[in-house]
Amino acid sequence: MSEQSRPTGPRQLPGREGTPTSRAAMAVVGVVVVVGVALGVLLARPATGLAGGGMTMTPAATAGGGAGTTTVTPTGHTTEVTLHVSGMSFTPSTIQVPVGDRLRVTLVNSGDQRHDLVFANGATLEPLAPGATAVLDVGVISGNLEGWCSLPGHRQLGMVVHVVAIGAPAASSSSGSSSGSASGSAMPGMGTTGGTTAAPTMADLQAEAAALPAYPAQLPPLDSSTDHSYTFTITQQQDPVTAGLTREVWTYNGTTPGPILHGRVGDTFHITLVNHGTMGHSIDFHAGEVAPDQPMRTIEPGQSLDYTFTAGRAGIWMYHCATMPMSSHIANGMFGAVVIEPDGLEQVDRSYVVIQSELYLGANGQPADATKIAGLVPDVVAFNGRAFQYDAHPLTAAVGQRVRLWVLDAGPNAALSFHVVGTQFDTVWTEGAYRIHHGTATDGATTGSTGAQVLSLLPAEGGFVELVPPAAGRYALVNHEMSLAEKGAHGVLQVTG
Numbered sequence: 001m002s003e004q005s006r007p008t009g010p011r012q013l014p015g016r017e018g019t020p021t022s023r024a025a026m027a028v029v030g031v032v033v034v035v036g037v038a039l040g041v042l043l044a045r046p047a048t049g050l051a052g053g054g055m056t057m058t059p060a061a062t063a064g065g066g067a068g069t070t071t072v073t074p075t076g077h078t079t080e081v082t083l084h085v086s087g088m089s090f091t092p093s094t095i096q097v098p099v100g101d102r103l104r105v106t107l108v109n110s111g112d113q114r115h116d117l118v119f120a121n122g123a124t125l126e127p128l129a130p131g132a133t134a135v136l137d138v139g140v141i142s143g144n145l146e147g148w149c150s151l152p153g154h155r156q157l158g159m160v161v162h163v164v165a166i167g168a169p170a171a172s173s174s175s176g177s178s179s180g181s182a183s184g185s186a187m188p189g190m191g192t193t194g195g196t197t198a199a200p201t202m203a204d205l206q207a208e209a210a211a212l213p214a215y216p217a218q219l220p221p222l223d224s225s226t227d228h229s230y231t232f233t234i235t236q237q238q239d240p241v242t243a244g245l246t247r248e249v250w251t252y253n254g255t256t257p258g259p260i261l262h263g264r265v266g267d268t269f270h271i272t273l274v275n276h277g278t279m280g281h282s283i284d285f286h287a288g289e290v291a292p293d294q295p296m297r298t299i300e301p302g303q304s305l306d307y308t309f310t311a312g313r314a315g316i317w318m319y320h321c322a323t324m325p326m327s328s329h330i331a332n333g334m335f336g337a338v339v340i341e342p343d344g345l346e347q348v349d350r351s352y353v354v355i356q357s358e359l360y361l362g363a364n365g366q367p368a369d370a371t372k373i374a375g376l377v378p379d380v381v382a383f384n385g386r387a388f389q390y391d392a393h394p395l396t397a398a399v400g401q402r403v404r405l406w407v408l409d410a411g412p413n414a415a416l417s418f419h420v421v422g423t424q425f426d427t428v429w430t431e432g433a434y435r436i437h438h439g440t441a442t443d444g445a446t447t448g449s450t451g452a453q454v455l456s457l458l459p460a461e462g463g464f465v466e467l468v469p470p471a472a473g474r475y476a477l478v479n480h481e482m483s484l485a486e487k488g489a490h491g492v493l494q495v496t497g
């Protein structure tokens with residue numbers, strides 16, 4: 001490899017000018033470090049899935065470096081705090097220190113990779129190996145102060161600690177941290193800005209998912225009937241996001257997603273829609289063809305309508321509220337799926353349904369923030385309505401079983417690049433047709449030896465994939481748009497021997 005053609009290594013790499021070989025080696029090391037940090041989040045901990053961590057949280061109380069920038073009278077007292085590492089978070093993530101106290105932080109790296117700790121006032125602890133402990137003198141605290149891990153991406157994933165200066169004059173605190181709010185707006189995962197809510201940390205989302213039952217992902221079994229009748233009752237209710245944060249959800253029958261319906265081509269579905277909410281709502285079933293005017297009309301609270309359709313074609317068809325703005329009604333939970341099997345679909349050992357959707361958090365207890373929705377950047381992304389729930393409550397299968405995953409992207413906005421870590425799909429059916437069936441491409445070009453790594457879906461697209469897990473293990477289900485996986489579009493298929 002010539003000097004000219006060799007990739008340029010990171011410029012900040014330490015060390016002197018060396019031979020081409022040693023510089024190349026350093027460049028490789030640099031690449032390995034960068035890749036290792038990036039992949040470490042998702043791939044280095046297959047046993048625990050997306051282990052810990054969180055996303056950027058910027059509560060109004062974090063005013064930045066106050067220590068050393070404001071004149072205070074030192075108390076002569078030292079506040080001692082021990083920080084641990086949990087996944088990609090510091091615990092505790094908020095430290096309260098009387099103003100004028102010196103702060104000494106003992107960092108215990110209880111995580112499984114290196115972390116450092118730097119504060120906005122310049123106090124810095126060098127990177128600590130897993131299992132190591134070190135003490136940092138942060139200095140005399142004169143105002144609110146933020147600290148973080150400065151390793152690439154760690155701060156953005158939630159490795160932030162907020163020092164709240166108790167008794168600091170208002171000028172040294174931000175507007176959000178005036179008296180009495182230190183334990184409110186600075187609560188982990190609950191940072192609020194301008195009446196809306198910052199993205200919760202990954203750790204807080206995972207903890208809540210573990211504390212709650214999972215939405216059942218099993219495809220409901222077919223019965224022999226060709227005529228199906230359901231009542232869909234619309235509700236508006238609270239749904240927890242983290243231990244300290246709820247959102248208002250709008251549902252069909254109290255869950256988001258709503259009920260998963262299952263039938264065959266030619267089946268007829270009779271839906272009675274009843275609005276028990278506080279505003280107008282409606283429903284639109286993609287699974288049947290109807291003139292929209294009457295069945296998809298918006299009904300006011302207390303009203304009902306009948307919606308009948310015949311499922312003429314196979315697919316996993318979205319349904320959703322069609323009341324404007326549809327983006328908000330879908331983002332607030334009003335969506336679900338109708339699975340219509342292709343004729344002759346073979347029996348498999350396991351059938352699951354995975355529906356992706358996005359959360360754009362409004363203020364605590366409130367529905368989604370429409371401005372955020374319009375901005376297309378979700379705070380949280382979910383499989384079957386709740387982030388990370390199948391990490392805590394995995395889907396299950398046994399080695400050698402054929403697993404079929406019906407997948408729908410409910411949106412309202414984000415795409416889904418559905419991948420199951422460690423596997424390949426030997427069967428892919430999407431939007432009306434097989435692309436691959438048991439390893440054979442439908443154009444006949446490849447017979448018995450082809451496969452796929454993702455099922456890629458835009459909002460309202462759906463399909464199914466099949467895989468046969470080769471060995472026992474925890475197989476992560478991810479949106480391979482990795483930032484969306486890190487926001488919750490992540491789960492686990494637990495395979496036993």
Ligand SMILES: [Cu+2]
Nearest residue numbers: 281282321329
């Ligand atoms: Cu609605």
